[in-house]
Amino acid sequence: MTVASASSGSVRPIETRSVSEQVTNEIRRSILAGVLPPGQSLSLRKLAEQLDVSFIPVRDALRVLESEGLVVNPPGRSASVAPLDLKEFHAIYRVRRLLEPNLARHSVPRLADAELDRLYQAAAEFGGAERSMDDIYDDHRAFHLALLAPAASAWDIRILTMSERASERYVRIGFGLLDPDPSEHDRRREAHQLLVDEFRKRDPEGAARALDEHLAYNEELARTALSGGLAS
């Protein structure tokens, strides 16, 4: 009945997401963007009213977000946005720094040249015109996932997605506290292009090291920006 909207070469099936999933995405977006600050109380009925749905999907969403570590949902009491803690931030990045370089070793020989070209292009467009901050971080997460995709199983992707989302909250708030230096955008773009270049050399160890350093640098940057306002 409904006509799928054509796009770039092929007809894509219309994605009819469930209300529950839409609510989950919206609340997650609000949390990652900082609109719902850490510690913010999340009342089922108020959220349901704001989103103009019943509180059943909201309930589902909070349960999912709890499993992602973005929300704490004590039984019987109101849910709230998970607090920020530098110890947690370090633990999240530890998992990333252990897993991602390891996957990179196995991914390097499997990444097609065309895919690397595409990723290089994507990195060049980071923070490009008319993309919201949400879109930019979506791109960023997809970029890191695509670098490891050839070597990542479903379980790896689950862990990676969880970890990237959990760390993203810290990174966004940390970078938000930095001076809005335009050169910072250039630096990030360049850093990701260099990362792709490193993968192009087809040297597993070198790529793994480059990815580890990339993660370490970002962790340190966010950490210094955050420390002061948070408990260590």
Add this chain to the structure above:
Amino acid sequence: MTVASASSGSVRPIETRSVSEQVTNEIRRSILAGVLPPGQSLSLRKLAEQLDVSFIPVRDALRVLESEGLVVNPPGRSASVAPLDLKEFHAIYRVRRLLEPNLARHSVPRLADAELDRLYQAAAEFGGAERSMDDIYDDHRAFHLALLAPAASAWDIRILTMSERASERYVRIGFGLLDPDPSEHDRRREAHQLLVDEFRKRDPEGAARALDEHLAYNEELARTALSGGLAS
């Protein structure tokens, strides 16, 4: 009004678990024990009837178990027990083998002697009299978690618990396929005692290596037992 039951030195608060949580635990137990085999279709209403509850808690439970990777829950269609896949098994153990030895390094200097004694004792009682298979694996999971607890943050514990549960399903089925050799019980008990001994030496690297080898051995054991019935 209700009098809390006194126990070993202190009055513990009565834990009143929600129905949703009880249902989650029961379904998870059934999946890990193999009562609900991989691929088994999970109908909300049938499960609700069997558990004598409404399907609302069942729905919540399936959503939680989906986030743990034990259940696949496609929107609009029936949920089912996640299939077994040796590639997935390897990915799960990769995360464990990367994370757990790393945590062990930081945990070794912080584990009290008394705690190590307690864990040694617990290992000695593995598979002891009148404990169900479920209890044994609960003990086993708690044992591994306790070894790393001093160095593990909330995020680490989240990842570890997820990984241990996900791998437990493979291990239990794999070991179930082995001949019920009583010497196998002795071997496992001894292996865990040796692990504690290694931690007692207070050598971070040695402990990390011992834990990695322990995990590698168990992975290989379950893998050989499973291969043949599963796709590689």
Add this chain to the structure above:
DNA sequence: GAACCTTGACTGTTATCACATATCAGGCTT
């Protein structure tokens, strides 16, 4: 005889409703 369509039962999804519990404010007691 095989492919296609139709129809029916089944199942997940969402909304509305009833209940138990937690939270908080106001007033009382000390």
Add this chain to the structure above:
DNA sequence: AAGCCTGATATGTGATAACAGTCAAGGTTC
């Protein structure tokens, strides 16, 4: 005036019911 109790309000939890989509079987048509 501070602490405790008590009442009302709000909130999470669970159940029931109506809606919509899926899937399979049986009939029809080519």
